[in-house]
Amino acid sequence: MGFLHAAEQLGSMEQSNGLEPYLMFPFGKEGKIIMVYLDVADPNADVLDIQGIKKMELADHKDASEMKLKYLYRKKAGSNIKWGFSPIHFIGRPKKNTEKNRELLIGDTGNWVENTKTHFNKIRNRLLQDYEKEGAFAEGSVDNIMTDMEVKVEAIVENWVSNEPHLIIFGADKDGEFLYPGEIPAFVYYFQKKIKQSLIGKKSMKLRQRCTMCGKVDTGMTTLSKVFKFSTADKVNFLPGLDKKLAGSTFPICTDCFEKISAGRERIERLYSNSSVIPGLHMWVIPEAVGGEDDEHFKYLIVNKMDQQKIGESLTTLGDIREERYLSRLAREGQGLIFHFLFLEKIKAQELVHLMVEDVPPERLAFLEAKWKEAMTSVFGDVSSGLALDWAVKSLYITLSKYAGQSKGDRIVMRDFTIRTLGKMLRGERLPVATFKGIIVSRAACLVYETPKWDDVKKNMLYAQVWVEFMQRVNEGVA
Template identity: 25%
Template sequence: MLRALKEWGELFERPIYDKVKADKVIVLEFELDNVGNATLKDISLEEFSEDKLNKYLYRRAKSSNPPTYSPTLRLNTEDISKSLNNLIKVNRKLRGVPQISIDVETVAERIRGMIEGTEKSTSYLITIRFNGKYIGEMPEYIKAVGDLIKGSYEKNGICSICGEEKKVAEDLPFNFLTYDKPGYIVGGFREDVAYKNSPICFDCYEKIRIARQNLESATFKLAGTEYMLIPETLKKENLQKLKELFEYLRENNLNLDNLDKVHLYDLLEGLVREEDKNLIFSILDNLQEISGERGLDILSIFSRFKDIIIAHFLFIKREQSREAIELYISDVFPSRIDYLFKVKGFIEELGIVGNFDYRLINEFFKEKGFYQMVEATFWGKRVENAFLCDGLMNVIRESFKEWDKRTDYKLIGEALAVYLFVRITTEGLSMQQSQNLQSLEEFFVWVKNLPSIGSEDWKYGLVLMGFLTEYLLEEQRKERKSKPFLKKLKSLKMDWGDIIKLLPELRQKLEEYEAFDYQSVKMLFGEISQTLLQSTKPKASVGELNFYFASGMGLYGIYGGLMFNRKQTNEEVEE
């Protein structure tokens, strides 16, 4: 990943300043005399502008004392004096620049009066100017800040990125590294050898820093979660094309209406697969998305690339100044993402959901669970079936508490879609195209063809049993305005013994409601009995057993009409 970032960073100019955002900028205006003495003349408040980033010359430091390498820093509105002292301290560290002297408390009081009454959420930068020039407009400041940074690279070592022997430091443009816990670093608490964990030279650091800033500005999301897509390819000309593509998409805020097809063709030429050349002009008209975000899904374009390009996906969680890698997925090929789109298409053709994307997965699996599912599906890494079903059932059971008042077939359909997507993409299961079902017999075949479900009799039988149970519950609702049979389902926490015991109780209730004599009901009950009673007790968790049962209940909301299709069964239609 770091080498890929370095190569990406080589495509850009590497200014010494960092990108930063703020609402306002407080400027301490100094006047320089002929011998270089600085006198504070004014304090002004102006609007922050990204166009002035080079002038502000903001550059974060490794430490918090002071927090920057230049006399431009974020204002601590709770302790303005502290910010002013840090500004003076870092300015003193710089060689060959004008030195300043101020009455800290007096200046702090003036600034406090300037920002008083503004919104608490307003953020400020504080910086200095000399004779109307920002420090970023003064060559001596640019050189001094660069020299100060380079001065922190004082150890001789082999750079872990470029492999060359240079002056190195224990730093990365990510706050992942920990040097305050024994066992995390070489030498325990010995700071003098801590650099051996991640020795990096100044040149490589700067390339990675710029690459990160550039890629983060793309703000791609998966189900609302931001991630960094780090491209890698052997040919630098392809990497340059990707750079131009990313910049074009970013300039247009991923807005489809603003993209020019001819220009997009030029950017994608040579990157997409041969069979997809004609797609370039129609990509905006036939766009699919799997990320769950509105707008242009970068994955829909990446999936069409040749496998000469790979991607690294980095999900970072930020808490104040701390950063943690929530998920890192390396070496993902376009053909893999294309496969995910094919599975998405298959799921949608089944008719259990209108549109499938990672937003549905995020509805059932939050935070760590969601990251686990993303990694598994992107990489084809197997997920324990019990973990998958338990996660889905946790959400289904919450909805089931209201099942006597309303039925949430949509939720169960989404859960089944998530289950099939994960099982197919992590196990490479075959996908048999579905058909327009016209009869109950065709429904049996359809269930048997469901990947991971129809291949095992007990799963198939549980789906049909849930289907028939939901039919009974609907009959009770029509006749009694309630569903007393729900109590038999034990809040969908039934074990294998409970399910086998439920079978005769289900038949008894169907007979009480004079429904068992229908040919379709008998057919369905017979298929369930034959399948389940001949099955040995499966080694499955309660969550797994009830998930397949609940899936059948959800499918009744879609295919329940097949129970009494007059054309196919030659029987009375029950209302």
């Protein structure tokens, strides 16, 4: 529960209201937005009568707080559903070939109506059509939009060139200015309607339940799985034993707690997530205040000691020189906080948790960093880089993967060993130095044979020695 309380605490400091707790930014960092100016007679009407498209423009993604409400974005409830919360369609990064980009939009023959893999087909059938079905668009509006989309396809191709992720967002033209979805009442009402349908089923509207977080008893509860997809009703690990009828009874939470946890998750993914430690996995480092209920003090700790440096900007390569490191800063300045570490893998709709370590004090991080510095200097001598705990965490899998060679199966084994070792480090347990030595010795020949440059072989062997030194020094300090 520590992790959930931390997420709730982070969400509480957002001071959001209305729809904001349910929203997120379309992109975590940089991205490009192709704005489609819809030709609407009255953008404030309950039902939008769309005659077509006036123009398209390219803009940068903005992460200012007010833009979250304007984008009105929330991830789709599932990969196979034929509607979205927001009139936004992601088209990804462009290919190097312009003709290939055009094919992705309308197909190689231009018959996008029949080609279900094209972006135009998905925009029509898996996004816009439901707006007309639900009464947000007047009849014939989708046909008018797609007719003009086809005419203006070259405008999309011309704007889809920067090597950044792109999306198409539908808004309205008002005297030459672009109205975002969050500024158009019909889109806002559609979003509200879909949120209610998605989060609170018909049965939950009548069933009285107790919120697992705050203890409140009421109807209209939703479930934690609407925020974290750690279990899904059709998987074996679903608690009620594959009975989908009991899905609403699994970890019910009230609307207030849902909004806080949902806002907390958005903040975690935006500020405290990193995907470069272990390929394919996301590492979350979630702070929680301890030693009092002073909300202002917690906000000071978070804003001044964590938000100033995003985790994704700190876990970098050994050659990068930075004055501050994320985990190093937490070790030095994290007094008053404890940390929850989560390593998860996103597999379609499910989020598979490989490791969760709760209640890690900053003193433990400081201890680990001190031992890492000792190990680095004992092997490499007087060095000025690679001494941060951030690099220690990242270097373990990098080192082990070199000994796995080209085998995908061996890399998975090395990944799992890395996860278990990091878990022991964070929990303050003894590290498996003998097992690590056995892996290195048995696979040294593979490293030499499959590594073309001898300097790389030498460097990887030295890093393996650093890890042996580090593990031994940590074990000496662990009871």
